[in-house]
Amino acid sequence: MDPIIAATHANPYPYYAQLRAEGGLVFHEGLNVWVTSSARAVAAVLAHPDCHVRPSHEPVPKAIVGGMAGRVFGQLMRMNEGERQRCPRSAIQPELALIDVDEVNVLVGARLITPGADGLYNAMFRGPVCVVAALLGFSPAQGRAIGELTADFVACLSPLSDQVQLDAAQAAAEQLSGYFIELLDDPSHQSALLAGIRQRFAATSDDSETLIANLIGLFSQTYEATAGLIGNTLLTLIRNPSLRNESTCVEDLIAEVQRFDPSVQNTRRFVAxxxxxxxxxxxxxxxxxxxxxxxxxxxxxxxxxxxFLLDRPDRRSFTFGAGRHQCPGQLLALSIASATLKEILAMKPALDRLTWHYRPTLNGRIPLFSDLP
Known part of the structure; x- marks a missing residue:
């Protein structure tokens, strides 16, 4: 095993413990990277000003330079340092923190979740994006289209994507940008979230392209990370039948899963x-x-x-990052995942009739379910 393969291994955690025992920061000859495995080293890297999210010589992956996906990628706050990171973050993070959990519950409850593996897939991947789209002021029909486009767009974020997927990502970026141009030009939109983001963003910048790129970024960050959180929680219930009862607090369950078996296993930093x-x-x-x-x-x-402790005191986790690049939508992701899981469990799904494998990825842990024959 190596630290990349570990992300989708059946049980990578004994291997991680071995790495921690060898030292918090060690060089991996095979991968030609430094590997941080201890909490102390991880915290130090995430906080260090000279550890950047992209290599200085390649701010945008070569595979998508020149197209709309590359233009969006190059402006994402999560892929930038300095003012290009601080400006959109200062506009988006405070507004995400103000979202009403009851509104999220209503939006999730309004979606039709069907039993079986196909229904789980839509609930995990499409549903969360549709909720964010609704919060931003899009109609249900637009939200469904945006969910499909986001599925195509996230391919530009993965080094494993082939040319067909990258071409689809470029087209999806164009269409997602078009959706936001129309929404921002509509004087009748009623989204408090979008209005708040626009007002905060306008105080520091008039670059509408950067604003649109980071609104698209809300969809892409929601797509896989939230899907993995929901999916890994379902796996926890499959592996621990004793948790499948009405007394289990879903919010506590989700909170411990994101620590114990997170959907984002690793990230990278580049020394500047x-x-x-x-x-x-x-x-x-x-x-x-x-x-x-x-x-x-x-x-x-x-x-x-x-x-695995539902009532873990002082739970601490790096799943959503730390420091200047900590995920601004952590509370929203947890709220959507909790509400979605409640809707799934209300159907009393036949969890023991599911099989699964992990989606191919270099850093995620996202189960894909199938129905047993």
Whole structure:
């Protein structure tokens, strides 16, 4: 096993424990990257100003440079440093924190969730994007179309995508941008979320293209991460039948799953200037693989980290990042996942009639379900 394969391995956590025992920050010869596995090292890398989210020589992946997907990617706050990161974040994060959980519950409850693997797939992947689209002021029909386009667009974020998928991602970026241009030009839209974001953004910038790119980014960040959170919670229920009862608090269940078996297993940082982290000297151009899932199970971060505890006191997690690039939509993602899981469980699905495999990816842990014959 290696730290990349681990993300979709049946049980990578003993391997992560082995890495932590070897040192919080070590060099992996085979992958030619530094690997951080301990909570201390992960925290230090995520907080360090010289550890950037993109390599300085390639701010946009070569495979998508020149098209709309590349233009969107290049303006995403999660893919930038400095003002290009702070400006959109200062507009979007405060407004996401104001979203009413009851409104999220209503929007999730209004969606038709059907039993079986196909219904789970739509609930995991399409549903959360439709909820975010509704919060931004799109109609249900537009939300369904946006869900399909987002599925195509996220292909531009994966190094595993082939040319057909990348071409579809470019087309999807064009169409998603068009949806937002029309929405922003509509004087009758009633979205408090979008109005708040626009007002905050206008205070620091008049670049509508950057605003639109980061609104598209809300969809792409929602798509896989929330799907993985819902899916891994279902796997937890399959593996632990004792949790399948009405006394189980779904919010606590989701909160512990995101720590114990997170949908985002790792992320990367690129060293922009010589620096020292956790006693190790790093050089410009070095690549760091940050094992968030390993840090979550570090005994220095959580007591008894290998035990799944619904009522875990002072739960700590790196799943949504930390520092300047911490996910701004953490509360929204948890709310959508909790509401969706409640709707799924209300159908009393035959969880024991499901099989699954993990979606091919370099950093995610996202189960795809199938019905047993």
């Amino acid at each position: 200037a010589p620096c020292e982290i956790d006693g190790i000297s790093l050089n410009t151009g070095d690549v760091i693989l940050v094992l968030l899932a390993s840090a979550n199970r570090d005994p220095q971060l959580n007591d008894h980290p290998e035990v």
